Amino acid sequence: MVQRPFGFTKRKVAVIGQGTWYLEDGDPPTAIAALRQGLDLGMTHIDTAEMYGAGRAEELVGAAIAGRRDEVFLVSKVLPEHASRRGTLVACERSLARLRTDRLDVYLLHWRGEHPLEDTVGAFEQLQREGKILAWGVSNFDVPDLDEIHAIAGDGRVVCNQVLYHLRERAIEHAVLPWCEAHGVVVVAYSPFGHGRFPGPRTKGGRVLHEIAVAQGATPRQVALRFLVRRPSVFAIPKASNPEHAAENAAAGDLQLTDAELARIDRAFPRGPRPRALPTL
Numbered sequence: 507m508v509q510r511p512f513g514f515t516k517r518k519v520a521v522i523g524q525g526t527w528y529l530e531d532g533d534p535p536t537a538i539a540a541l542r543q544g545l546d547l548g549m550t551h552i553d554t555a556e557m558y559g560a561g562r563a564e565e566l567v568g569a570a571i572a573g574r575r576d577e578v579f580l581v582s583k584v585l586p587e588h589a590s591r592r593g594t595l596v597a598c599e600r601s602l603a604r605l606r607t608d609r610l611d612v613y614l615l616h617w618r619g620e621h622p623l624e625d626t627v628g629a630f631e632q633l634q635r636e637g638k639i640l641a642w643g644v645s646n647f648d649v650p651d652l653d654e655i656h657a658i659a660g661d662g663r664v665v666c667n668q669v670l671y672h673l674r675e676r677a678i679e680h681a682v683l684p685w686c687e688a689h690g691v692v693v694v695a696y697s698p699f700g701h702g703r704f705p706g707p708r709t710k711g712g713r714v715l716h717e718i719a720v721a722q723g724a725t726p727r728q729v730a731l732r733f734l735v736r737r738p739s740v741f742a743i744p745k746a747s748n749p750e751h752a753a754e755n756a757a758a759g760d761l762q763l764t765d766a767e768l769a770r771i772d773r774a775f776p777r778g779p780r781p782r783a784l785p786t787l
């Protein structure tokens with residue numbers, strides 16, 4: 507599994523990680539086995555949120571990483587309605603308890619809400635001083651939001667922006683990705699398989715993925731993941747509910763695509779025009 511420094515944290519993090527949205531919908535032992543399989547295969551970046559299953563996803567993660575906390579790059583998120591100065595501190599304590607740990611590696615604002623960004627940033631900075639989080643970042647932030655939080659927090663404070671990014675949704679490439687790269691902010695691609703709507707084998711794009719996969723001895727999903735993390739600033743966090751899916755996704759971490767293959771995927775899934783606003787799921 508290829509690892510890269512996660513922005514200014516300098517922590518080496520797997521390029522392919524593990525999402526946990528709706529993980530609680532399935533059989534809990536299978537979900538825990540999937541996360542552990544992912545860890546065994548190097549997918550050390552685990553992404554969760556207080557929102558997922560109203561805390562149940564965090565509890566599953568807590569069970570999966572018990573005894574293995576030091577292997578994990580653990581990320582959770584505060585809901586916008588909790589992101590007041592005090593609310594963020596309280597929400598973080600609740601997440602830590604469900605995750606059965608004393609610290610997060612990154613704590614994110616899930617999306618921008620009504621609370622002033624200054625208050626959320628103040629709470630994040632306090633949590634960092636107290637050692638409860640290593641770093642903090644944002645999610646679903648478009649360029650104006652990024653400009654605003656950067657003006658509040660300064661350089662080297664926002665570690666990442668977690669955004670929607672998959673083959674059929676490349677809007678971030680117009681402005682968000684360049685902004686993040688210019689400011690040393692990591693981009694984390696969420697829903698890298700399109701949240702369950704992966705290009706089918708009979709579609710034009712699906713056939714391109716299939717042909718490249720056959721040439722590489724890989725699978726279309728592995729090819730898609732590898733395309734998304736082709737730039738050093740981007741990490742991806744597919745969600746898998748069973749160990750077989752986790753194993754398939756982890757193997758994308760070692761795949762190398764040629765420039766010609768990357769160009770072919772680029773043509774098969776064009777990024778399209780710049781949207782008025784950042785698409786979200």
Ligand SMILES: NC(=O)c1ccc[n+]([C@@H]2O[C@H](COP(=O)([O-])OP(=O)(O)OC[C@H]3O[C@@H](n4cnc5c(N)ncnc54)[C@H](OP(=O)(O)O)[C@@H]3O)[C@@H](O)[C@H]2O)c1
Nearest residue numbers: 525526527696697698699700701702744745746747751754
């Ligand atoms: N910040 C945000 O606002 C935000 C929004 C959305 C998502 N996220 C994060 O990003 C993560 C990933 O996004 P997502 O869950 O929306 O969707 P996704 O990862 O794009 O797709 C998940 C779907 O793909 C399937 N899948 C995964 N690996 C597979 C494989 N190897 N073969 C066949 N099917 C496979 C899963 O099935 P199984 O479950 O059956 O394995 C599930 O149906 C989330 O879990 C969450 O942590 C963040």
